[in-house]
Amino acid sequence: MSVEKIDTLVIGGGQAGLAASEHLSRQGVPHLVVERNRIAERWRSERWDSLVANGPAWHDRFPGMTFANLDPDAFASKTEIVAYFEAYAAQIAAPIRTGIEVLSLTPKADGAGFVAETSAGVIEARNVIAATGPFQRPIIPAVVPDEAGITQMHSSQYRNPGQLPQGAVLVVGAGSSGAQIADELLRAGRQVYLSVGPHDRPPRRYRGKDFVWWLGALGYWDAKTREPGMEHVTISVSGALGGHTVDFRRLAARGMTLVGRAGAYVDGTISFAPDLAGNIARGDANYLSVLDEADAYASKNNLDLPEEPEARQIGADPDCVKNSLLSLDLKAAGVTSIIWATGFELDFGWLKLDAFDEKGRPAHDRGVSNVPGLYFLGLAWLARRASPFIWGVWHDAAYLADHSAARK
Secondary structure, eight states, rough: EEEEEEEEEOOOOOHHHHHHHHHHTTTTTTTEEESSEEEEEEEEHOOOOBBBOSOOTTTTTTTTOOOOOOTTTSSSHHHHHHHHHHHHHHTOOOOEEOOOOOOEEEEESSSEEEEETTEEEEEEEEEEEEOOOOOOOOOOOOSSSSGGGOOEEEETTTOOOOGSSSSSSEEEESSHHHHHHHHHHTTTTEEEEEESSEEOOSEETTEEEEHHHHHHTTTOOTOOOOOOOOOTTTEEEGGGOOOOOOHHHHHHHOEEEEEEEEEEEETTTTOOOOOOOHHHHHHHHHHHHHHHHHHHHHTTTTTTOOOOOOGGGGOOHHHHHHHHHHHETTTTTTTEEEEEOOOOOOOOOEEEEEEEEBTSOOOOEEEEETTTTTTEOOOTSSOOOOTTTTHHHHHHHHHHHHHHHHOO
């Protein structure tokens, strides 16, 4: 079998892989991008039909291209995002091959590079950039057994309300995905139970500026690490319906039943932690703290931004919060489906290298791994908060391309 040789192999043809390709080309580094499916596959087939970007079009893009025929303040649909990345790949003439899966990556026998066993043959490379992103293996907690007779799926498998059997739906997880899916199901006429854990719920817009603008102004995009104790705190923000602040009280007022964190399942009944009111209150505190910081920034920098006192109005707790359910008999409640919006974990089973820490996480410094010539790109908090986002990964890619090009 013939062996193909290349200076740098980029694994993954999504936003991270394309960003890496652009910067490697600028450095004049011969490289190849391989993608097991299609460009931006996760946007294509692993998200619900009505998904839009969580940031406005002026922000959620690469510096070298704007969205065609889209208002800068609008939120791109997933179809528009896929088209954007396809156009970008063409613009930068990315040397990408789709339909090629990397089955394993091992060190060369002489230690000078890597051997990638792929579905299309063997590729040897001096450098490798693992650009497979943060959304790798869906997490579905082993709570409700299959024999319970309830349709269960991860949020990445959900497409639309018509996909689910008739009946009520329990959505577990109230981050951006869970909150938006629960809202869509409610608008479709479903009875919805939403399990709400610890979360931040920032304002979509405040004083005429989008939340992503405030993240930049307040320095949060450049935060290097997550605050201690915030590892399991999700963020709930939405670009759906033109963009709006997620307000769980309003969802409850429209008929949604909020519950605490999901617990054990016994004899047809699922339990919930008595933490709902506390989670809602902490989400409110986060929301108000963003307003406080924004006001202080505007005052300090003499910004002429419109006052917005009404943004501080928070309604009373609905009954489902004041008297939260601690258990739910799923059959009696008519629940026929559970959607687990419970996040993802990394899956680097194909990477046969000593490149991980004691917890099995990639060992790296700003994406530069402890194995010379191996790089990680697109992971959450790779270099800062912005790292897994479209514009953030572009800047991280520049750093890694510079590093790999300089490596002798």
